[in-house]
Amino acid sequence: MTDNSKTLLELRNIYKSFGPKHVLQGFDLSVAPGQSVVIIGGSGTGKSVSIKCALGLLKPDSGEIYFDGEKQDSAKAVARIRERTGMLFQGGALFDSLKVWENVSFTLTQNQKMSRKDARDAAIETLKKVRLGASVADQRPAELSGGMQKRVALARAIISKPDLIFFDEPTTGLDPITADAVNDLIREQVQALGAAAVTITHDMASVRKIADDVAMLYDGKIIWRGPVDRLDDSGNEYIDQFVHGRADGPIQPSM
Amino acid sequence: MIFNPFAAIGRASMAAFSEIGRLAIFTGRVLLACLTPPIYLREFFSQCMKVGFFSLPVVGMTAVFIGASLALNIYVGTQFGAEQIVPTISVIGITRELGPVLAALMLAGRVSAGVAAEIGAMKVTEQIDALHTLSAKPERYLYAPRVLAATLTMPILVLIADIVGLMGAWMICVAALDFSGPTFLRNVWQENIYENVSVGLIKAAVFGMIIAIMGCYQGSNSKGGAGGVGRAATLAVVGAAVLILASNYVMTSMFADT
Structure with a gap:
């Protein structure tokens, strides 16, 4: 059950660069207890980097991360988030x-x-x-x-x-039937635990099955966020292009 | 743009010092993990088997041939009193130098490369990240058991290499050079054998530590898929071999009066 009055995980204004490549540029994300948020976006846009920052696997250049109200600015705090996440x-x-x-x-x-x-x-x-x-x-x-x-x-x-589970491309490399079974399992187990979930994926079937909320990452920041049932009438041209998998549009294919 | 040799030398020097600094910090963290609990005993014993037991054939084969050829070379260079000199020089050469150094170089190829490749593959397949997320520290779970196992099993391997190497020397002397077997063994035993073997075993422990640390260090820094893992294995072997030879010189100088 989602409790939107509280925030379990919050990433505020996260910046992260690798040399000259600016991956995250003001990334914000909040996740409520029990909520399933799916981050979508093109390849190389920093989706994995964002959750690695949240887990302390990468250190952001700037920005703040909070888990259950505790700022993640020490080794002990990072150890605590890892104890309560999968x-x-x-x-x-x-x-x-x-x-x-x-x-x-x-x-x-x-x-x-x-x-x-x-x-x-x-x-x-x-x-x-x-x-x-x-x-x-x-x-x-x-x-x-x-x-x-x-x-x-x-x-x-x-x-x-765990109270929060991160899923990094959970269906990549799987056939559609196995992918659907994995999606079902993720949904079922997350609900059974009452945990929150942050999933990153390109797979729109996964998005529709797993998500409560969808967030679109583009150019280092979240450019749209809304409930999964708003995905088809978001009014956002980036979302429209991504959801329909069109090469034409504001998002340039990464080739 | 004009090529500035001083800038190039400066860049290379800075890179070298940075690498030495990173290796020193890594070594400090791993040694701290080796000396403080928790120690993962299951992993430690598993690594003892991999590093120690399974290295026995390669170390034994190396030692027997080195012992035999060393004895033959000493015999060729000796005009008088060969039956006295060959065993005396053989025991010093094998226990103090060739046993530990050659066993270490063989293990640098076998163990350092293997550890670097294993940890490198874990790094590029996100298994190291997975360890972090499961609240396990790689320096405790992965590196410390390997370093402890190599440091503790290497002296045992070298002791075996000493025995097998001297057996090789004995065989060639008795079978090909017509020496008396008991005389050979008496001459081996007389020449400060305990001091010589002890020096070799101390060297072996240091070499074992170098072998495992270089494997872990290069593996943990690998990136970029299969090519990166291969590069890590190569760097581990080369780095370990250079450090073994350099530290051997330092220790030989230190123990010269022993």
Whole structure:
């Protein structure tokens, strides 16, 4: 359930450059508890950079980040946001050297010092939530298909029952049917946890399935934000071009 | 635009000093992680197997041939008293220099490159970022177990290399040069063997640390996909080899009176 009166995550006026390339130029985003916000935008516009800044994986050149009212300006604050968030990386980022169940329960064994037996049970239970059987628990990530790896990564992101989950291109590289199944799982699990979600994607099917709110990133800042049901009549030419996938329009193809 | 050699030298010097500074900070952080809890024992033992146990064949093969050829070379250069001189020089050469240095150079190729490639691949596939998001510090979970494992298993490998190397020397002396086997062993044992072996083992521990740190450092700085991972592995091997030879000279100078 979305609670719009409070803000769980807020990024204010974030600037981030890599050498001469100015990626984020006054990026603002706020996410309420339980709210699912999807950030859309072209390739290379800084969508991943924005969530990496939020998680403290990249340090913004300027701007402020707040999580649950706490300013993210110290290592301890960053550690706290990481304890209360989950992240599904674009490629899954599963640890090759660990078995599936060890990947899923990583935070339980390493941070919560749960016994390996209990952690394995918890991992298998969480794998069931993402429609994976116990038989995959002892496999290595490389033995799984792309869709299964995404589901394992989702299980790893939700096992600690986070308040906020970041999804970086969750359906990239998947066929439409598997992508739809992953979208369903994301929606289902986020709702079951009552967590907020920030998703970045180009996939409009994902957007319509996952989002409460949609934010369009262009030229380093959010140029439009609104509810997902306003996507088709936003009155914004950038949104129209992106949603309809047209090469002609104000957004120049990145080639 | 006129080429300014001083500016080029200045840029290169600044880049070199920056790199040395980054490596020093990285080393400090990793050593701190090695010396303070938590230590990831499962990872540590797993790395001991990878770095130590699985390096035994390559170290053993290297040592036996080096021992044999060293003994042969000393014999060729000796006119009188070969049966006394060959084992005496062989034991000094193998335990103090060739055992630790050659084992380290072999491991620089095998372990440093492997660690750099593994960590580099983790970096470019966002696994290092994933570790951060799961509240695990790479220097504790990834780097410290590798550095500890290499530092602690390298002396054991070198001890084995010493034994195998001397066996190689013994074999060539007895089989090809018609030396007396027991006399060879007596001459080996007489020449300050404990001091010589100890110096080699201290060197080995330092070399092990260098090998693992260079692998971790270059791997953690890799970028740009498969090409970046390959470059990291190359830099790790070259950097480790240069540092092994340089630190060997420093330690040889320090232990010259031992």
